[in-house]
Structure formats: structure tokens, C-alpha cells
Amino acid sequence: MRLTLHVWRQSGPNTAGKLETYPMDGVEADMSFLEMFDMLNDKLTLEGKEPIAFAHDCREGICGSCNMMISGQAHGPWKGATTCQLHMRAFKDGDEIWVEPWRAKAFPMVKDLVVDRSAFDRIIQAGGYVSVNTGGARDANEILIGKEVVDESMDAAACIGCGACVAACPNASASLFTGAKITHLGLLPQGQPERDRRALAMVEQMDIEGFGHCTLTGECQEACPKEISIDVIKRMNRDYAVAAVRYVEPKETAGAG
Amino acid sequence: MSYLARFWDSTIGKKFVMAITGIVGVLFVLGHMSGNLLMFKGAEAMHEYALLLRTSMPLLWAARGGLIVAVLLHALAAYQLTQRSNAARPQQYAKTAPQVTTFAAKTIRWGGVLLLAFIVFHILHMTLGQVAAPGFVHLDPYNNVRQGLANPLVAGFYVLAIGALGLHLYHGTWAVFRTLGIARPTPTPLKRRLSVVLAAAVVLGFAAIPIGALAGAFPDAPSPVMAEGH
Numbered sequence: 001m002r003l004t005l006h007v008w009r010q011s012g013p014n015t016a017g018k019l020e021t022y023p024m025d026g027v028e029a030d031m032s033f034l035e036m037f038d039m040l041n042d043k044l045t046l047e048g049k050e051p052i053a054f055a056h057d058c059r060e061g062i063c064g065s066c067n068m069m070i071s072g073q074a075h076g077p078w079k080g081a082t083t084c085q086l087h088m089r090a091f092k093d094g095d096e097i098w099v100e101p102w103r104a105k106a107f108p109m110v111k112d113l114v115v116d117r118s119a120f121d122r123i124i125q126a127g128g129y130v131s132v133n134t135g136g137a138r139d140a141n142e143i144l145i146g147k148e149v150v151d152e153s154m155d156a157a158a159c160i161g162c163g164a165c166v167a168a169c170p171n172a173s174a175s176l177f178t179g180a181k182i183t184h185l186g187l188l189p190q191g192q193p194e195r196d197r198r199a200l201a202m203v204e205q206m207d208i209e210g211f212g213h214c215t216l217t218g219e220c221q222e223a224c225p226k227e228i229s230i231d232v233i234k235r236m237n238r239d240y241a242v243a244a245v246r247y248v249e250p251k252e253t254a255g256a257g
Numbered sequence: 258m259s260y261l262a263r264f265w266d267s268t269i270g271k272k273f274v275m276a277i278t279g280i281v282g283v284l285f286v287l288g289h290m291s292g293n294l295l296m297f298k299g300a301e302a303m304h305e306y307a308l309l310l311r312t313s314m315p316l317l318w319a320a321r322g323g324l325i326v327a328v329l330l331h332a333l334a335a336y337q338l339t340q341r342s343n344a345a346r347p348q349q350y351a352k353t354a355p356q357v358t359t360f361a362a363k364t365i366r367w368g369g370v371l372l373l374a375f376i377v378f379h380i381l382h383m384t385l386g387q388v389a390a391p392g393f394v395h396l397d398p399y400n401n402v403r404q405g406l407a408n409p410l411v412a413g414f415y416v417l418a419i420g421a422l423g424l425h426l427y428h429g430t431w432a433v434f435r436t437l438g439i440a441r442p443t444p445t446p447l448k449r450r451l452s453v454v455l456a457a458a459v460v461l462g463f464a465a466i467p468i469g470a471l472a473g474a475f476p477d478a479p480s481p482v483m484a485e486g487h
Contacts, residue, residue: 006351006352008351019351069350069352071352071354072350072352072353072354072355073354073356098351098352100350100351100352103346103348103349103350104345104346105344105345105346105347106345152442168356170342170355170358171341171342171345171346172342172345172346173268173342173345203267203268203269204263204267206268207266207267207268210341210344210345211268211345212268212338212341212342212344212345212346213268213269213271213272213338213341213342214268214272214436215342215362215365215432216362216428216431216432216435216436217355217357217358217359217362218357218358218446218447219355219356219357219358221446222356222357223356229442229444229446230435230446230447231440231442231443231446233435234434234435234436234438234439234440234442235438236269236438237269237272237273237435237436237437237438238437238438238439239438240267240269241269241273241437241438244260244263244264244270245260
């Protein structure tokens with residue numbers, strides 16, 4: 001298979017970048033998209049050129065590192081797949097492919113196709129957790145949870161934090177990511193004690209990071225490699241509104257000493 | 258910071274304000290449209306409708322004030338959110354391939370600007386009779402509409418604005434329940450049957466007036482205002 005790749009090259013955060021064109025020959029349909037990139041980097045290295053920097057780790061669709069905007073689609077044309085799960089049989093001989101990094105102010109450029117997604121970590125740190133007392137392990141079925149609730153919570157928990165939702169959103173909004181975390185924990189009994197505080201803090205952090213707002217175009221759920229539904233955004237909105245009305249900051253004096 | 262200020266400052270809070278003011282707008286639009294359709298009943302019906310709205314002037318001004326505040330809040334929140342959205346992606350993609358975005362969603366911001374301009378024009382035109390309103394007579398809406406929309410350019414602008422309103426409602430009335438977090442969970446969240454019906458009804462109901470005026474559906478009628486000797 002012959003392909004023409006247009007890849008974003010940028011040597012660092014503060015330098016100007018541009019699309020470079022690379023003709024490719026001998027690409028096999030069975031290669032994954034990242035193997036095709038490995039092949040290109042081998043070629044560049046042998047030619048004495050700087051290989052293309054791209055993030056990757058598990059190469060089995062669960063780590064959320066391999067982020068590429070492929071011809072305008074986050075993670076490329078396959079539904080429910082990350083870039084590493086995308087295979088070259090998705091393309092045909094003679095195709096032109098544009099590969100760009102995620103574009104968002106909240107995801108600053110590192111190099112070439114690598115961006116810094118620490119903003120997501122800070123949203124999680126703001127409230128994406130449940131506090132539990134340590135000690136002896138509790139029985140797994142001690143708290144009964146309905147099957148429907150578990151299913152919906154688990155669907156939201158499938159989020160791998162790759163940032164495709166932000167990349168695909170016309171507003172660079174992180175609503176699907178934040179909504180998934182708030183839904184995942186907010187549906188379960190273990191998530192109830194911190195539910196209000198979590199919704200307020202995570203949404204506030206999302207805004208502070210400089211992500212845009214949600215206009216419900218639905219692009220995020222199409223791009224999401226875990227096919228998370230925009231229903232999670234609806235749940236986030238409700239949790240946020242309820243929390244905004246009823247949550248009262250704890251008094252400073254409590255717990256001293 | 259008070260909790261209200263904190264709410265308004267958040268992207269979700271602003272979206273809530275847009276949703277609630279949007280519902281106010283949709284209810285107004287439906288009422289306005291049903292009143293408009295009295296045009297097909299004649300000059301007397303329109304005159305009585307005008308008097309009905311003026312049953313209590315303080316109430317009418319309260320409704321007008323509420324609507325103006327709703328429009329301004331809706332536009333202000335939309336403007337501020339658009340600014341944030343533009344700032345959130347300083348560098349655009351060289352290649353984009355939107356998968357499910359609708360034409361309505363893509364044009365909703367400029368459509369909103371068009372609607373705002375139309376609202377100002379429409380009040381000057383049909384309420385105050387100051388712009389492009391030959392022979393305007395207060396409390397004679399039938400003849401004001403008939404004559405005001407006889408100009409094809411004016412009627413064309415009305416139809417354009419009605420089209421923008423239809424697109425606005427196609428996206429907005431579906432999105433509003435999701436923004437407010439009260440939509441039911443569904444395996445097909447992008448389906449929007451109710452919004453399609455609502456948007457189509459509003460477009461047909463409103464467009465019937467300027468198109469009817471151009472087609473000559475509203476014959477000359479003596480002004481009921483003159484007959485009553487106001």
C-alpha cells in the first residue's frame with residue numbers, strides 16, 4: 001500500500017510547527033497505525049532525520065496514550081478504537097492521511113504529536129476519588145447495588161482519559177471526561193458522601209484549566225474509543241446544579257487538633 | 258464569592274441560564290405564533306387579540322421586561338461562552354471531519370446574532386411602526402402586518418429569520434433537557450423527534466404570515482380602530 005502522510009512536526013512547546021509530507025511505500029494492511037509510524041520512524045532514523053515523537057504505551061487500547069488526530073478524526077475512522085487499535089486496512093492504496101496532535105489550550109504541546117494532558121490529572125485530583133477507611137478488606141457484596149446502576153456506572157468508568165473528547169469537540173470541552181468521572185462515582189453508594197463537593201470541585205477545575213463549554217454537538221461520544229454516551233454530561237450538569245444549590249462549605253474550625 | 262456568582266462563573270452555570278431563558282423564549286414563540294395565526298381570521302380578530310394583550314398594561318410591561326431580560330441574559334451567556342470556547346482552542350486543525358454535528362449546531366451562534374438583529378428590527382417595524390411600516394396604525398395589527406409585509410425584501414428578511422429560528426429550536430429544544438440534566442437516559446441520545454416536530458411547526462406557523470402576505474391571502478379590510486373611533 002502506498003500512502004502520503006502529512007504529519008505535524010514541532011520541535012518544542014515554544015517553536016513554530018508545520019505539517020511535513022512523507023510518502024510511504026510497502027505499508028501492509030495488517031499493520032496497526034502505530035506500526036506504520038514505527039516503520040516511518042525507522043526510515044527517518046536511517047536517513048539521519050529526527051524521528052516523529054508520539055506517545056504510546058500499552059498498544060491494546062487501555063492506557064489512553066496514543067493520541068492522534070487522524071484526518072480530522074480523533075483516533076481515526078474506526079468507532080470504539082484507539083489509535084493503536086486502528087489498523088491500516090481502514091485505508092486504501094493512494095490515500096492521503098493527515099496526522100495532528102490534540103489541539104486545546106489546556107493540552108500544551110510537548111513535541112510533534114505529544115501533548116501534556118496533566119489537566120485531566122488535576123481534574124481528577126480535584127474530586128475524582130472516593131475516600132475510604134483503610135483496614136481489613138470488606139466483603140465484596142456487603143453493599144448491594146442494582147445491576148442497572150452498576151452497568152451505567154461501569155460504562156462511565158470505561159474512560160481511559162485519552163482526551164479524544166476534547167480533541168473532537170468544536171469547543172475543546174472536557175465535559176465528556178469530567179462527566180464520565182462524576183457519573184462513575186456519583187452513581188455508586190461509595191461515591192455519595194463526596195458527591196456534591198466532587199461535582200463542584202471537578203467542574204471548577206475543568207473551567208480553570210481552560211476547557212470550553214459543552215454545546216452538545218455529540219462529536220465527543222463519536223470520537224470516544226470507549227463509546228461513552230453524552231448521557232454522562234447530563235448527569236454532570238444535574239449533579240453540579242444540585243450541589244450548587246445545597247452544598248455548604250464546612251466550617252474552618254472543625255477538626256482542629 | 259457567593260454561590261450565585263460562583264454558579265454564573267462556571268460554564269455549566271451559564272449553560273443553565275441559557276437553558277432557562279431559552280425555555281422562556283420557546284414558550285413566548287409558541288404564544289406569539291398562535292396569536293399570529295389570527296391573521297387568517299381577519300382584522301377584527303387581530304384587533305381583539307391586541308386589546309386582549311392590553312387587558313392589564315402593568316402585566317404586559319412585566320412580561321415585556323421579563324422577555325427582554327431573558328433575551329439579554331441568553332445573548333450575554335452565549336457571547337461569554339463563545340469567547341471561552343475560542344480561547345480553548347487557539348490553534349485550529351488543518352483537517353477536520355465532524356461526524357455528527359448538525360447544520361443547526363454549526364450555525365447556532367450566527368443564527369442567534371441574526372435573530373437578535375431581527376428582534377430589534379421586528380419591534381421597530383411591527384410594534385412601534387418606525388421602520389418600513391407605511392400607513393402604520395396603532396392597535397390595527399391586521400393592516401399593519403398586511404402592509405408591512407407587502408415589501409418582498411422585508412418579507413424575505415422575516416422568512417430568513419424564521420429559518421434561523423427553526424434551526425435554533427432544532428438544536429436548542431433538544432439540548433435544553435440535556436443541559437438541565439433532566440433528559441431520560443437513552444441508547445440514542447442524538448435522536449430528537451420532539452425538536453424536529455416543534456421546529457417544523459414553528460417554521461410553518463410563522464412563515465405562513467409573510468408568505469401569505471406576499472401571496473395576497475390577506476385582503477384589504479377597514480381598520481377596526483377607525484370603526485370604533487379610537
